[in-house]
Amino acid sequence: MTLTAFGDLELRVRRRVSGLIYGDNEGVRLGPGSVAEEIVRYQPGDDVRRIDWNVTARSMEPHVWRPRADHELETWVLLDETPSMAFGTDITEKGDLAAQVAGAIGLLTDGPGNRMGVARLTVDGMAYLRPLASRKAARRAVVTSDQPARDGVAEVDLTTAIDELSRRARRPGLRVIVSDLLGADGAIDRPFAWERALRRMAVRNQVVVVEIIDPRDLSLPDVGHLVLVDPESGRQREISTSDRRTRHAFDSAARRFRSDTTAAVRSTGCQHVVLRTDQDWLLELARFVQRWNRS
Known part of the structure; x- marks a missing residue:
């Protein structure tokens, strides 16, 4: 994303979502x-x-x-940039949407003394962008993330990434996990490995899980014979999408996985919002902020 595009994002965020996502912070000492x-x-x-x-x-x-004491808010965004995020069949790829979400979080938490850091989960492991003033961090996040994801199995999985961020960012604050929640092993059944890590993180922080999905994560279209390649493992499989039973099995498994991820996130005490590449994600984010501010 270019700086011009970031300016457009900032204008859209300011117009669509009013108020800080975290509210005004008051100290306890x-x-x-x-x-x-x-x-x-x-x-x-x-x-x-x-x-x-x-x-x-x-x-x-x-x-x-x-x-x-008036406490400044420290926000950390864990940005999933593994190969499964380099996928999109509609307006944008999941990785591009994730970067925009990171920018929006920075803009929404902008305030005197507030800072935001970004932890990037890539194939090569974790990369940290040190906390800056939230608006500066937002601009840096969307520009830095404008890089193609490399195929391959990530050296660090999402579970390890959450635990590592918890150890590194010791000051309590807001933690935002932006991911499709898809593991390299393809597991779709509970319990998910990342549940315990999220639960531990939520003990000392307010945690929001932003789940990014594409319409083709939810349903398989009838487009004939396909050769599908897993970008993380490199495994290939030939399937016929014209087979109604195949499409039904895929759709059922996808619905079950999304339902299970929702239940899993809620069980950890974290907030959960689902954003899609084919919908107005800012509108959905605005609705989430309003619900959270009322709770």
Whole structure:
């Protein structure tokens, strides 16, 4: 994605989604800030500008308020760039949509002191882009991710990537996993390996799983004889899509897999949103933000 395209994305995000995805953050310990946390007797050295005159008048002793610390939000986006994401049959590829989502997250969490880092899961392993101011990080994420994915089995799977990010990013904050949740082993039955990793991450962070899908992940069209190649393993299989039983078996397995991923993510205590390459993903993201802000 070019810088011009990023500018267009920023305009669309600002118009379609109002408010921060994470809301205003308030600390839980005393420290520099602006929101009154408690009223205490004045002690030598206290800031006289924080004298609470109402309490002072009632008690006949000077009292000051101590503020609650305002904490900046640190966001990390785990961006799946494995070969299965380099697939798309409609408007865009899953990997391109994932990069735009990373940019949107940066724009939505933009605020004073807020930062965002990006962890890229590629065939060669994990690559980290250190946290920057959220808007700068958003621009960097979409531009840096504009690279073709290399075929092959990833050295690090999604489970390991989640655990590694949890160990690396120790400060609690917002974690966003952007992936199609497809493993190199092709497993489609629960329990999924990444469930425990997500559950561990959610103990200290708010976690959102953004599942990226393409319409051809859900149904097999009748287009005759095909040779299908798994980009991650290189395995090939010849099938006839004209066979109704084959199409039905594929569709049933796809529906079951998506239903199981939804149940698995919810069981971890994480938020879950599904975005499709053939639909208005910003509209769906806006609806998700509104639901989350109301909860």
